[in-house]
Amino acid sequence: MAFEDFKIWLQQRLGRTPSPVVAVLRLEGVIGGRGVRGITLTKLAGTIERAFRLRGLKAVALSVNSPGGAPVQSALVYQRIRQLAAEKQVPVFAFAEDVAASGGYWLLLAGDEIYADAASLVGSIGVVSSSFGFGEVLKRFGIERRLHTAGRDKSMLDPFLAENPRDVERLERLQRDLHETFKGLVSERRGAKLAASAPEMFEGEVFSGRRALEIGLVDGIGELRAVMRQRFGDKVQLRRIEAPRSRRWLRLPGFAAPARPALADLAEELWTAIEERLIWSRFGL
Numbered sequence: 138m139a140f141e142d143f144k145i146w147l148q149q150r151l152g153r154t155p156s157p158v159v160a161v162l163r164l165e166g167v168i169g170g171r172g173v174r175g176i177t178l179t180k181l182a183g184t185i186e187r188a189f190r191l192r193g194l195k196a197v198a199l200s201v202n203s204p205g206g207a208p209v210q211s212a213l214v215y216q217r218i219r220q221l222a223a224e225k226q227v228p229v230f231a232f233a234e235d236v237a238a239s240g241g242y243w244l245l246l247a248g249d250e251i252y253a254d255a256a257s258l259v260g261s262i263g264v265v266s267s268s269f270g271f272g273e274v275l276k277r278f279g280i281e282r283r284l285h286t287a288g289r290d291k292s293m294l295d296p297f298l299a300e301n302p303r304d305v306e307r308l309e310r311l312q313r314d315l316h317e318t319f320k321g322l323v324s325e326r327r328g329a330k331l332a333a334s335a336p337e338m339f340e341g342e343v344f345s346g347r348r349a350l351e352i353g354l355v356d357g358i359g360e361l362r363a364v365m366r367q368r369f370g371d372k373v374q375l376r377r378i379e380a381p382r383s384r385r386w387l388r389l390p391g392f393a394a395p396a397r398p399a400l401a402d403l404a405e406e407l408w409t410a411i412e413e414r415l416i417w418s419r420f421g422l
Contacts, residue, residue, distance in 0.1 A: 169207025205239025253346030263341025
C-alpha cells in the first residue's frame with residue numbers, strides 16, 4: 138500500500154474525512170509510436186488500471202498531448218478508460234495541452250468533460266496516409282523491382298513501383314471507412330454540444346482551443362489543476378500515475394554493460410524518431 142493510500146485508509150478508520158483524490162494520467166506522444174513515449178494500450182494498461190484503483194478516488198484527469206497516430210491504439214486506450222470509468226462509476230475529465238489532434242482528440246473523447254487552453258490545437262477529425270515513391274530512383278540506378286503475390290490485391294501502393302489508380306481507390310475507401318467511425322464516435326460523445334453550423338469540424342481541420350469551444354469540441358477553457366480545485370476544493374490531491382519507464386542501456390555498478398544494439402536496431406530507432414518528428418511538425422511543434 139502506498140503511503141498516500143495508507144494515510145487515507147487511516148483517516149477513514151479514525152472517522153475523519155480524507156481529502157478527495159484525483160488520479161492524473163498523462164497521455165503524451167505519437168499514438169502507436171514505438172519510442173519510449175509512444176502511446177499504446179500495451180504500455181498503458183497497467184497504469185490506467187492503477188489510476189482507477191486509488192483509495193478515495195473522486196475522478197480521473199487525462200492530460201493529453203498528442204498529434205495522433207494509429208487509430209486502433211487510439212480506440213483501445215479510449216475503450217479501456219471508458220470501461221473502467223463505467224465499472225468504478227468515476228467521472229473522467231480530459232485536458233488538451235499543446236495539441237490533441239486526430240487520434241489525440243480521440244483520446245480526449247474518453248473524458249466526460251473536455252477542457253483546453255485557448256491556444257491548444259484541437260480537432261483534426263480525419264484520416265491521413267503518407268508514403269514515398271522511389272520508382273524513378275531505381276530506374277536511375279538500373280535496379281529492377283520484382284514483386285510476386287498470390288491474390289490480386291495483396292500488395293498496395295508499393296513505394297518502389299509506379300502509383301496504381303486501383304490501389305489509390307482502395308486506400309481512399311479504407312480512409313472513408315475509418316473517417317466515418319471517427320465521426321460517429323465524436324457525434325456519440327459530444328452529441329447536442331456540437332455546433333450544427335460548423336460542418337468543417339469533420340474535414341480534418343485543426344482548431345484553437347477557443348474555436349473548439351465555440352463549435353462544441355470542448356466544454357471549457359481551463360488548466361487541469363485549476364479546474365480540479367474548482368470542482369473538488371483546494372485540498373484535492375492530484376495523484377500523478379506514472380507509466381514504468383524502460384531503461385534499456387542502464388549500467389549498474391558490478392554489472393556488465395548490456396550489448397550495444399545492432400546497427401539495424403539503431404537505424405529503426407532513428408527512422409522512428411524521424412517519423413514522429415514529422416507528425417509533430419504538422420502542427421508547428
